[in-house]
Amino acid sequence: QRRLAEQWLIQIAADMTRGTYVDPQAARITFRQYAEQWLASHSGEINGRDAVERHLRLHTFDHIGSRPVVSFKPGHIRTWLSTLENTVPSATYRRIILGTVTAVFAAAVDDRLIPDNPCRAKSVRVPQSNPSRVVPWTPEQVFAVRAALPEQYRAMVDIGGGCGLRQGEIFGLPVDEVDFSGEWLTVRQQVKRVRGRFVFALPKCRKIRDVPLPSQVASALREHMTRFEPVEVTLPWGKPDGPLVTKTLLFTGPAGRTVRASHFDDRLWKPALVAAGFIPEPEKGERYAAAREHGMHALRHFYASVLLDAGESIRALSQYLGHSDPGFTLRTYTHLMPSSEGRTRKAVDGIYRAPGKAGDGPETAQAA
Numbered sequence: 001q002r003r004l005a006e007q008w009l010i011q012i013a014a015d016m017t018r019g020t021y022v023d024p025q026a027a028r029i030t031f032r033q034y035a036e037q038w039l040a041s042h043s044g045e046i047n048g049r050d051a052v053e054r055h056l057r058l059h060t061f062d063h064i065g066s067r068p069v070v071s072f073k074p075g076h077i078r079t080w081l082s083t084l085e086n087t088v089p090s091a092t093y094r095r096i097i098l099g100t101v102t103a104v105f106a107a108a109v110d111d112r113l114i115p116d117n118p119c120r121a122k123s124v125r126v127p128q129s130n131p132s133r134v135v136p137w138t139p140e141q142v143f144a145v146r147a148a149l150p151e152q153y154r155a156m157v158d159i160g161g162g163c164g165l166r167q168g169e170i171f172g173l174p175v176d177e178v179d180f181s182g183e184w185l186t187v188r189q190q191v192k193r194v195r196g197r198f199v200f201a202l203p204k205c206r207k208i209r210d211v212p213l214p215s216q217v218a219s220a221l222r223e224h225m226t227r228f229e230p231v232e233v234t235l236p237w238g239k240p241d242g243p244l245v246t247k248t249l250l251f252t253g254p255a256g257r258t259v260r261a262s263h264f265d266d267r268l269w270k271p272a273l274v275a276a277g278f279i280p281e282p283e284k285g286e287r288y289a290a291a292r293e294h295g296m297h298a299l300r301h302f303y304a305s306v307l308l309d310a311g312e313s314i315r316a317l318s319q320y321l322g323h324s325d326p327g328f329t330l331r332t333y334t335h336l337m338p339s340s341e342g343r344t345r346k347a348v349d350g351i352y353r354a355p356g357k358a359g360d361g362p363e364t365a366q367a368a
Helices: 002-018 031-040 046-059 074-087 091-110 139-148 151-163 167-171 215-227 261-276 297-309 314-321 326-336 340-352 362-367
Strands: 184-187 190-194 197-201 209-212 231-236 244-249
Touching: 031 046, 031 091, 046 091, 046 190, 074 091, 139 151, 139 261, 151 167, 151 215, 151 297, 167 190, 167 261, 197 231, 209 314, 297 314, 297 326, 314 326
Parallel strands: none
Antiparallel strands: 184 209, 190 197, 231 244
């Protein structure tokens, strides 16, 4: 009908004016087709692209992959998330998967395939986890694990617990990044595994940082270097086919090669956890118990607890740990900060105390 055709034209003209017009032909592309195109143009580290591809292939394509992009409503996302709960128990991992799908739809909005992102509707609830509070090790536990490690790896505990480095950063720490005279340690790289091959790469979040080098940690490193000579290791940079880079590393594995995280965790770290009483001794022929909360990352938590207890600021701690956002540091470690009620009591008691006297109440302060 002419009247309906004119209304349609007016609506199309209005959409084009607002910049919300969607080409019907282009919008027929399915979610899977568009996601694969988006993935092909996805930039970033190889491991990140591989993880995104797994999220889409394993958890989205079979459920929503055949639906045209233009047809998606928030209800389709809610239904998919409900189905995802049955196959992915971890709320944290479901949130990561949803983030990937949200990014795909955000690109579709930018490409004018759809006017709105269905994942950002108010009715779509982001999976929420109940993270457990970080419980830092005690100094006794740290030193017990250190003593149970082979001698050539004990200084790793000093760097992790005394400087807050991540495992890959410790494995990739070269001699020339340790400034003994200036008492600083620079974190410029890590050792990581990319598609089955070890490479040197920038630290997590690509944050190069300087960390104060305590004198006790420096002494432990000097002693380590005296007993175990640093070794030159050559690895590609960033990706398996990247340019070769040679670094003189403080810690190496058998035959002067880089330390393999899987071997270190299973053959060296977990036996040390047994000796320190964190996990039980396995039965003959059995594997060690899982100890996710007691991996080398526990040394970073210990480092954070020590600094916060000493009154260090969240901003400085975030910088030393290499976090991209001080807010993340605050959310993770706020419960380790000295309690506000303790500071309040101390501050008020100090005001009420008369000069030269202790333990007097408000009456003495008022009389003064």
